[in-house]
Amino acid sequence: MLEIEEIACGYGKIEALRKVSLQANQNAVTCLLGPNGAGKTTLMMSLAGILKPTHGSIKFEGQNLIGLTPSQIVQRGLALVPENRLVFPALTVRENLMAGAYLRKDKPGIANDIEQQLHRFPRLHERIGQLAGTLSGGEQQMLAVGRALMSRPRLLMMDEPSVGLAPKVVAEIFGIIQKLHHEGTTIFLVEQNVHMAMKVAQHFYLLQQGRVTFSGTPDQLAGDDLVKRAYLAGHSAAA
Amino acid sequence: MLELLQRTLEGLLEAGPYALIGLGLTISFGVLRRINLAFGATALLAAYVGSWLHVRWGVPALGVWTAVIVITVLVGFYVEWMCFDIADDSVAGMRRQSSVALGLDIREASVLAASFALWMQIEQVAVNFQPNHLHPFPDLSSKHNFELGGIDLRPDRIFVFFLTSALIAGLAIWLQHSRLGLGIRALSSSQAAAQVCGFNILRLRYMGTAVSCALCGLASCAVLSMDGQVTPMFGMWVLIKGLTCALLGGLGSVRGVLGGAILLGITEAHAQSLWGPIGRDAATWGLLLLALLFQAYSLKHKFSHAKKV
Numbered sequence: 001m002l003e004i005e006e007i008a009c010g011y012g013k014i015e016a017l018r019k020v021s022l023q024a025n026q027n028a029v030t031c032l033l034g035p036n037g038a039g040k041t042t043l044m045m046s047l048a049g050i051l052k053p054t055h056g057s058i059k060f061e062g063q064n065l066i067g068l069t070p071s072q073i074v075q076r077g078l079a080l081v082p083e084n085r086l087v088f089p090a091l092t093v094r095e096n097l098m099a100g101a102y103l104r105k106d107k108p109g110i111a112n113d114i115e116q117q118l119h120r121f122p123r124l125h126e127r128i129g130q131l132a133g134t135l136s137g138g139e140q141q142m143l144a145v146g147r148a149l150m151s152r153p154r155l156l157m158m159d160e161p162s163v164g165l166a167p168k169v170v171a172e173i174f175g176i177i178q179k180l181h182h183e184g185t186t187i188f189l190v191e192q193n194v195h196m197a198m199k200v201a202q203h204f205y206l207l208q209q210g211r212v213t214f215s216g217t218p219d220q221l222a223g224d225d226l227v228k229r230a231y232l233a234g235h236s237a238a239a
Numbered sequence: 240m241l242e243l244l245q246r247t248l249e250g251l252l253e254a255g256p257y258a259l260i261g262l263g264l265t266i267s268f269g270v271l272r273r274i275n276l277a278f279g280a281t282a283l284l285a286a287y288v289g290s291w292l293h294v295r296w297g298v299p300a301l302g303v304w305t306a307v308i309v310i311t312v313l314v315g316f317y318v319e320w321m322c323f324d325i326a327d328d329s330v331a332g333m334r335r336q337s338s339v340a341l342g343l344d345i346r347e348a349s350v351l352a353a354s355f356a357l358w359m360q361i362e363q364v365a366v367n368f369q370p371n372h373l374h375p376f377p378d379l380s381s382k383h384n385f386e387l388g389g390i391d392l393r394p395d396r397i398f399v400f401f402l403t404s405a406l407i408a409g410l411a412i413w414l415q416h417s418r419l420g421l422g423i424r425a426l427s428s429s430q431a432a433a434q435v436c437g438f439n440i441l442r443l444r445y446m447g448t449a450v451s452c453a454l455c456g457l458a459s460c461a462v463l464s465m466d467g468q469v470t471p472m473f474g475m476w477v478l479i480k481g482l483t484c485a486l487l488g489g490l491g492s493v494r495g496v497l498g499g500a501i502l503l504g505i506t507e508a509h510a511q512s513l514w515g516p517i518g519r520d521a522a523t524w525g526l527l528l529l530a531l532l533f534q535a536y537s538l539k540h541k542f543s544h545a546k547k548v
Contacts, residue, residue, distance in 0.1 A: 050434055074437030082435050090428035090491065091421075099425045102418070103437055147436065 001026040001186055002047075002155055007056030009039075009046050016042040018210040019056065024155065024203075029177065029187045031201035033194060033231065039210040040190045041083055044159045047188075048080040049073040060155065075103055079153035083160045083190075085140040087147070089133025093124050096132050096143055100150030110150070117146035120176075138169035145176060149185075156180065157188045162196060174200055194231040198222070242512070245390050250508030251501060252396040255403030258500035259458035260477055261484025262410060263451040265496050268485065269427025270447030276354040277318045279478030280361035281452065282459040285310035286469045287365045289460070290374035300377035304460040311456030312449050314361065319448045322353040362474055378467035399461040406457065410450075411493050423447050427491060455481070479523060486530035489537075502526070 002024040009017040016039040024030040034040045045051040047058060049070040058065040065073055079100075088096050097117055101110045118125040121142040127135060132143055141161055148156060158177070162170040174196045181187060181200060191197040197204070204221045206214035214224060221227050267275045289307040292298040298306065379398065384391045414420035422443045426433045433440060459477060463469050483503050488495025503526055510522035 048435060069439075070434055071437040071439050080435050082431075086429060086432040086435055088425050088428040088432050091425060095421060095424075098421060099433075099436055099438075102422060102425070151437070 001061060002188060003057075003059040004043075004047075005057045005059075007043075007046060007053040007058060009042055009051055009053040016210055017046070017053070020207070020210070020212055021056075022205045022212055022215065024186065024188045026186050027181075027184055028203060029181050029189055029201040030203045030205070031189045031191055031197045032205045032207055033191060033197065033214075033227075034207035035192070035230075037209075038207045040207055041159055043207070044080060044082070044157055044190060047073075047078065047157055071103065074151050074153075077152075077154035079148035079151045079156055081141075081144045081148045081156065081158040081161060083163060085137070085144040087132040087135070087140050087143050089131065091132055093128050093130055093132060093135070093143060096147050097124075097150050100147035103151065113150055113152070117149060120149075120179075121146055136169075137165050138172065141165065141169070141173055142176070145173075145180075149180075153185075155186045155188060157190075159190045160192060161189070162191065162193045170196060194221075194227075241389050246508045246512045247505055248390060248392070249396075250505030252393075252400045252504070253508065254497075254500040254504035255400045255407075256458040256461045257480050257484050257503055258407055258497050259403050259454045259461070260481035261488060261496040261500055262407065262493065263454035263458070264481040264485045265451075265488065265490060265493075266423065266427075266447050266454070267451040268490055270423060270444045270451075271319075271350075272430060273350050274354070274482070275318060275322075276351065276478065277322065277357040277361055278451075278455060278481060279474035279476065280358045280365070281311055281314040281318060281474075282455050282477045283469075283471070283474030284314055284361050284365040284368075285456055286376065286459050286463055286473055287369045287374060289463075290376050290469050291369060293377055294375055300379065300464065303377050304457075304464075307460050308453050308456035311459065312452040315448050315452030315455075316445075318354065318357050318361070319445070322350060322357045358474075358478075362471070365474070366471055372470055374469045376463040376467055376469050379464040393465075395465050399465060403458070403461060406454075407493075407497065410454070414493065419443075419446060423450075479527060483523060483527040483530060486534055487526065490534070499530075 004023065005021050006019040007017055007021075008015060008019055020039070020043060022030075022032070032040055032043070042051060046053050047065070049065065049068050049072070053066060056066075060076060060078060063076065065076065065078075068076070088099055091099065094114065097114050098110065101113065104110055118128065123139055124142055124146060127139065132140060135143065145156075145158070145161070161173050161177070165173065170193065177187060177189065177200050187200075189197065189201060198218050198221070201218065204214065204216060204218065205212050206221075206227060214221070214227060216224070264275070264278055267278065285307045288310050289303040292306055293303050379395045384393050386392070414424060422433075422438055423446065425436070426438060426440060426443050426447070430440065433443075455477065459473070463473070480503065484496050484499040487499030487502060488497070503523065506522045506526060507519045511519040514521070
């Protein structure tokens with residue numbers, strides 16, 4: 001569904017991504033792991049059209065995304081749940097959801113989808129008229145997911161949805177990811193919380209210093225010595 | 240007591256145009272993320288052209304108002320293009336690489352300086368175009384005041400008050416209930432989030448510039464038609480009044496700007512009655528200083544809160 005081939009992207013002379021190739025399959029959860037500074041967010045920004053890769057291609061359902069604006073990329077069916085949520089703090093929960101459907105024109109469909117998101121996230125329903133800036137971190141994360149779903153994406157990209165959240169809220173967010181997957185949503189997930197990601201993802205990539213250094217299933221990931229040492233210390237005890 | 244009521248009412252009537260200018264500056268700040276210091280100079284040049292059309296070609300009031308609004312918008316786009324687009328491009332490399340998550344905006348200082356330069360440039364063009372100090376503007380003022388329960392009321396001020404109130408109400412409804420209004424409010428709330436949601440940011444910026452300049456042009460016409468003249472000080476007047484209202488209102492809320500405009504209008508009216516024109520000016524600058532101190536305090540509070548988190 002999503003095919004990334006040898007993309008390179010950087011900040012001036014600093015190369016953040018060095019010929020990264022990976023793919024995300026339809027109706028699956030694909031997870032990209034990596035330490036801080038590995039280039040995960042740069043990759044997400046490139047996919048969303050906010051950063052322009054200097055090399056390579058990004059294809060979504062066969063169509064090249066390189067050179068498209070963020071607006072055109074949302075219209076193609078990709079939606080990003082950014083790192084740190086990035087909700088509109090001065091807008092209400094309802095207005096944030098409406099902003100997610102900004103490029104759509106079907107008013108009845110939008111109203112129906114807002115109801116669906118409120119049904120999916122009952123806590124947002126309770127806070128429908130509240131300013132998003134006053135919500136808790138977990139609620140803002142739910143709102144960011146709901147807002148992204150309002151554009152009816154065929155591929156949902158999530159950049160570290162667990163960052164900065166309490167363990168209980170992280171479990172809740174991953175429960176939502178699992179539910180979205182069961183509903184048939186294709187998800188491309190960037191995470192550092194390997195333990196939680198292993199519960200939802202079917203395929204993993206490891207990004208280190210701008211390069212993909214591992215690609216495989218959860219079982220292969222668990223068996224990889226390097227990954228085990230770096231990310232899964234104590235996993236068996238925790239599991 | 241009657242005197243107190245008279246001054247308060249006069250201040251309230253003044254608040255209408257102030258609110259329009261303040262709202263224009265607030266919308267401009269919301270979509271551009273920095274204060275446009277050339278805002279007043281834009282109004283001055285448009286007012287000078289309006290005066291020239293009136294004196295030289297005998298254009299009637301309605302035509303002059305329309306011309307002033309259109310020219311304010313056109314000069315506003317010139318400022319946007321020269322100052323915000325070109326200044327932005329000089330650091331375009333860094334813009335492309337700025338982190339959306341951090342909402343970095345390294346352009347703000349350079350763009351603010353560029354808007355100051357544009358202020359000087361436009362004001363100079365206006366003064367060279369019309370070198371005299373006083374220039375007539377179509378006068379709406381009535382020779383006859385009418386009295387209500389011992390209070391004198393100027394019909395032109397009441398007309399301007401109701402006109403500006405209707406416009407503010409219309410603007411508030413548009414911002415609250417239209418798709419474009421939602422876009423402008425969302426962009427004002429978070430540019431990074433707007434980018435992630437796929438908003439056409441450039442289009443919204445242009446729309447915001449057009450609306451803010453049109454409001455400024457309209458408020459200028461309303462004020463100048465009460466005075467019947469325009470002087471080179473008008474540009475500074477627009478900037479100071481607008482900035483005071485916008486800052487008192489917290490630079491982002493329609494209600495805040497309205498409150499700021501009412502506070503400014505009433506304070507000025509009472510200061511004028513107590514200490515004359517110098518007292519009025521002192522009250523304006525005093526309120527602006529207070530608003531700046533309040534903003535600085537809010538920023539400090541935000542940063543210290545962010546550090547704790």
